[in-house]
Amino acid sequence: MEGEKAQCTNVIGNNREVPKERIIKFKPPLYRQRYQFVKDIVDQHEPKKVADLGCGDTSLIRLLKVYPCIEELVGVDIDEDKLRWRGDQLSPFMGDFLKPRDLDLTITLYHGSAVERDSRLLGFDLITCIELALFVANRYGYSVEFTGVGDPPAGAESVGFCTQIGIFRKNEERAAESRVSERHDEHVYKAVFTASYPSLQQERFLRLVLVNEVSRQVESLRLKHLRRLREGEGLLGIQPPENDSNFPSFGPAFTDVEKARIENSPKPFVAGRKFFVPLRRLVAYPKLHRICPNEDVMRSLVDDCISLSSDGSAVVVDLHDHYDYLFEI
Numbered sequence: 324m325e326g327e328k329a330q331c332t333n334v335i336g337n338n339r340e341v342p343k344e345r346i347i348k349f350k351p352p353l354y355r356q357r358y359q360f361v362k363d364i365v366d367q368h369e370p371k372k373v374a375d376l377g378c379g380d381t382s383l384i385r386l387l388k389v390y391p392c393i394e395e396l397v398g399v400d401i402d403e404d405k406l407r408w409r410g411d412q413l414s415p416f417m418g419d420f421l422k423p424r425d426l427d428l429t430i431t432l433y434h435g436s437a438v439e440r441d442s443r444l445l446g447f448d449l450i451t452c453i454e455l456a457l458f459v460a461n462r463y464g465y466s467v468e469f470t471g472v473g474d475p476p477a478g479a480e481s482v483g484f485c486t487q488i489g490i491f492r493k494n495e496e497r498a499a500e501s502r503v504s505e506r507h508d509e510h511v512y513k514a515v516f517t518a519s520y521p522s523l524q525q526e527r528f529l530r531l532v533l534v535n536e537v538s539r540q541v542e543s544l545r546l547k548h549l550r551r552l553r554e555g556e557g558l559l560g561i562q563p564p565e566n567d568s569n570f571p572s573f574g575p576a577f578t579d580v581e582k583a584r585i586e587n588s589p590k591p592f593v594a595g596r597k598f599f600v601p602l603r604r605l606v607a608y609p610k611l612h613r614i615c616p617n618e619d620v621m622r623s624l625v626d627d628c629i630s631l632s633s634d635g636s637a638v639v640v641d642l643h644d645h646y647d648y649l650f651e652i
């Protein structure tokens with residue numbers, strides 16, 4: 324990150340050019356350096372609760388809402404119009420519902436002054452306060468380290484960084500002391516916007532994602548089974564494979580641990596014209612394992628949307644699908 328100096332000139336009466344002012348351009352621009360600085364801290368410390376005092380147009384909050392570790396984001400600004408105008412851009416959009424986060428996230432914007440104390444800002448892991456005042460930190464029991472981005476031009480080092488940044492760390496001793504005396508009903512700020520994001524912690528979204536992924540995995544296994552069947556019959560003019568590995572030759576690359584977990588689980592099987600995929604097999608696949616590693620929980624969540632065998636141990640689908648011929652399967 325560097326500053327670039329440009330000289331502006333002014334022509335005066337006798338055609339002599341005199342320097343007008345020096346402009347310093349930063350690459351990347353300072354505002355981006357500021358936000359990158361905060362993003363690096365979030366990467367490093369993975370805070371759950373983050374507040375931005377003097378959040379302005381909420382740009383930083385919009386950048387931070389994609390971080391999976393953050394579960395609560397709060398912005399405070401003294402300019403209510405700014406908050407109302409930008410608030411809507413913080414609502415979840417369709418993609419957030421199609422691919423919910425792992426953890427809940429709520430975003431709240433408060434109209435108020437950072438120098439007032441509001442108990443709803445207690446206990447935050449990270450408070451950013453870009454281009455605002457020191458005693459706010461003391462008020463909430465934090466120590467501050469000052470740093471910044473944008474090196475000053477040569478000769479002006481004494482003024483410090485172009486953007487000065489304070490890193491607020493919770494002072495555990497003081498926080499414990501103040502927890503005894505702190506009041507949790509001091510609500511000074513006015514909430515002007517709040518949004519809750521869909522996440523896999525909410526059962527209805529977990530169910531939706533799970534049903535979708537189970538159906539996708541079962542269909543993928545059914546097609547693979549049919550293809551192997553056809554290959555075995557020589558209908559595609561291909562020799563049957565020598566080993567019966569159940570892994571596709573394309574798609575996600577599994578780690579050795581994942582491969583072992585899949586290999587050690589019961590295989591899909593056919594009975595009559597039905598194709599069965601044991602739930603224990605399904606929970607072994609990495610994506611499903613991450614969403615729902617427990618076979619019983621999976622059964623209870625997909626039960627009313629997906630057809631299960633009579634003992635509930637496997638998903639059952641028709642072996643042949645009307646559209647299979649389209650894909651020459």
Ligand SMILES: C[S@@+](CC[C@H](N)C(=O)[O-])C[C@H]1O[C@@H](n2cnc3c(N)ncnc32)[C@H](O)[C@@H]1O
Nearest residue numbers: 377378379399400401402435436437438453454
């Ligand atoms: C220079 S802007 C910085 C905005 C944002 N932090 C950023 O870096 O892009 C300062 C913001 O602080 C807000 N502000 C000023 N004094 C404040 C106070 N006492 N409490 C809360 N917000 C304040 C202003 O309304 C403005 O939106």
